[in-house]
Amino acid sequence: MHPAIPHLIELQRVDRQTALLRSELESFPKRLREADTKRTGARAEIATAKDALAKINAERKKFEFEGQEWKDRARKYRDQSGAVKTNEAYRALQHEIANAEAEVAKAEDRQLEVMMKAEEAERRVKLAESRLKEAEQSLAAEKKTIEAQTDEIKKKLDAATGEREKIIAPVPEDLRDLYARIAKRHGGTAMALVRDDQCRACGLRVLPHIVQELRSETSEEVYRCESCGLILYTLEPIPYAKPADGSANAASPASTT
Numbered sequence: 099m100h101p102a103i104p105h106l107i108e109l110q111r112v113d114r115q116t117a118l119l120r121s122e123l124e125s126f127p128k129r130l131r132e133a134d135t136k137r138t139g140a141r142a143e144i145a146t147a148k149d150a151l152a153k154i155n156a157e158r159k160k161f162e163f164e165g166q167e168w169k170d171r172a173r174k175y176r177d178q179s180g181a182v183k184t185n186e187a188y189r190a191l192q193h194e195i196a197n198a199e200a201e202v203a204k205a206e207d208r209q210l211e212v213m214m215k216a217e218e219a220e221r222r223v224k225l226a227e228s229r230l231k232e233a234e235q236s237l238a239a240e241k242k243t244i245e246a247q248t249d250e251i252k253k254k255l256d257a258a259t260g261e262r263e264k265i266i267a268p269v270p271e272d273l274r275d276l277y278a279r280i281a282k283r284h285g286g287t288a289m290a291l292v293r294d295d296q297c298r299a300c301g302l303r304v305l306p307h308i309v310q311e312l313r314s315e316t317s318e319e320v321y322r323c324e325s326c327g328l329i330l331y332t333l334e335p336i337p338y339a340k341p342a343d344g345s346a347n348a349a350s351p352a353s354t355t
């Protein structure tokens with residue numbers, strides 16, 4: 099195979115790693131938005147719960163006021179009962195007193211009901227508040243994690259950029275262009291491994307004489323899959339990329355991942 103192929107294999111490895119790092123970086127704003135949405139939801143929940151509680155408290159005050167009014171009326175009738183002259187007037191007053199007392203009892207029952215509702219509403223407010231606290235804590239934690247991960251990924255991306263420059267240095271211009279064109283068309287992939295006489299990218303059978311050529315260390319040709327168009331390579335013999343700094347005895351095996 100062409101002597102630049104091992105460098106292209108390395109290039110593919112670094113480019114894949116770079117793409118993964120970039121997509122991770124791009125996922126961070128979404129993660130933050132999700133955490134923020136939870137916080138907004140918790141705030142709305144608190145507002146709703148507090149509204150409900152305020153309405154219940156207003157109702158309770160209304161019943162308290164009504165109860166007090168009936169109590170006052172009953173007291174007034176009782177005060178008057180000493181001054182009545184006829185049995186009829188006395189009976190009528192007794193009737194008014196009984197009525198007012200029944201209304202007091204009704205208002206007290208309602209107050210009790212409303213107080214129970216208020217307790218429930220208070221519990222809901224507290225629950226919503228604890229949810230908000232949780233949401234705020236997890237948002238803060240997410241922010242911290244993402245900040246740390248962003249720093250780490252940016253460092254890795256810088257390293258990958260440097261590595262890429264070194265790897266691509268010995269690759270001829272026309273092959274760099276070919277690689278870039280194919281990679282652009284195939285979602286970042288330009289290289290296809292040939293194993294068992296098959297292109298591993300698309301499954302097409304590779305002709306035996308091409309496999310032979312790919313395995314030949316003296317061949318200067320670049321072969322592309324007739325079906326998917328990717329640049330073909332084999333791992334037999336294991337391709338060695340010459341180190342970019344040019345030191346002759348420090349060759350390192352190309353990674354194939």
Ligand SMILES: [Zn+2]
Nearest residue numbers: 297300323326
């Ligand atoms: Zn193919």
